[in-house]
Structures are given as structure tokens and as C-alpha cells.
Amino acid sequence: AQSVTQLGSHVSVSEGALVLLRCNYSSSVPPYLFWYVQYPNQGLQLLLKYTTGATLVKGINGFEAEFKKSETSFHLTKPSAHMSDAAEYFCAVSGATGTASKLTFGTGTRLQVTL
């Protein structure tokens, strides 16, 4: 079974400050890891993904995440927060087997950006 744990249901940062959203995963097989963002009353938008290869992955809107196998972590960062980053962020893990797949999501972290 696979699972993800997101530490902190709410994170508040000042505009221009570093954003750090934490995600730890549990997987018995090499995981595929994702971060999604959900703006109010909208669907989920893919921010970035880790499947294989480079452990530091860059996504949209200046976000990046580093896959650390030794720490079973996949934390999301952005050097400088912008007001438009305020949203809910979900970490997800997938273990695809052939043509069978599903995403298991964390409980989400609501990011608040203040002036």
C-alpha cells in the first residue's frame, strides 16, 4: 500500500518569503510522486512530477521539489511567494502496474500568502 503524509494543514508566509510545503511518502515500490495545486472552485492542476531520473524536479510557477529516498520525502519549495500562490496544495503518490494506476493523495496544505 502507498500513502503520503503532508505535515501542516495550513501554512502562512509573507509575500516574497520562502515557501516550504512538506510531504513524506510510504511505498513498497519505487514511487511516482506528484504535487497538484487547487485554486478555489477549480480542479487540480499538476505542478510537477517525479518518476525517474533527476531527483530535483522543476515545475510551473517557479515551484520545485526534491525527491529524497533516504528521507522518504518530496517537499515542495518556492524561493519567493507571490499572492497568486495562495491555494491548496496536494502531494500524491502513484504506483502504476501495467495499465492499472491510481493516485493516493495527502490531506492537503492550504497556503496563505500575506502582505
Place this chain on the structure above:
Amino acid sequence: DSGVTQTPKHLITATGQRVTLRCSPRSGDLSVYWYQQSLDQGLQFLIQYYNGEERAKGNILERFSAQQFPDLHSELNLSSLELGDSALYFCASSALGQGTYEQYFGPGTRLTVT
């Protein structure tokens, strides 16, 4: 815009009724997924179809069923609705089996059961 479309956007119905939610995947994607998002359960995987066949099943109630048609669109049928079925229902699609694993989500259908 992810390229995944869902209809309707909103649905209000009464307990005991049956509804059908529709999803069209991104062009070329063979795999379709359904998820439920609610305040108490979070984002839960319901079911996956690949090229018309069921491939993975999650915490989907027996009152719920889905199918994927030859043109690859999918429908999620919810019957004998209860107040607790009120939630956002998302469809996602992916090019699984073609070397990628990420899923692209539609805008969702908000179901309110009164």
C-alpha cells in the same frame, strides 16, 4: 485548461435519486479515473478505466458504477443518493501505458444531495 471536460458543473438532487456524471478525457488519453473530494474524506480514488475496461478500483460504493465507452468518454452513475454523497467529483485522464504517469484533472462536478 487541462483538456478534460466534465458535465454538468453543478447538480442538485434529492435523496434516493440517481444521477449520471459525464467525462471526456484529453485527446489521445486511454485511461480515465474518477475521484471524490469531500471535507471529511479528502480526495479519494474511486475507479479507473483503460480503453474501455476496468483496471483499478478504490473505495467505490456498490451504489456507484462507471463505464468507459468506445469513444473513450466515461460516465459515473450514482444511485440511491444519500446526503453523505454530496461532494466534488473529479474525472482525470492520463496517457498511461504510453510512458507517462501523471493525471490531468477536469474542473469537477459539484453534487449536492438535499
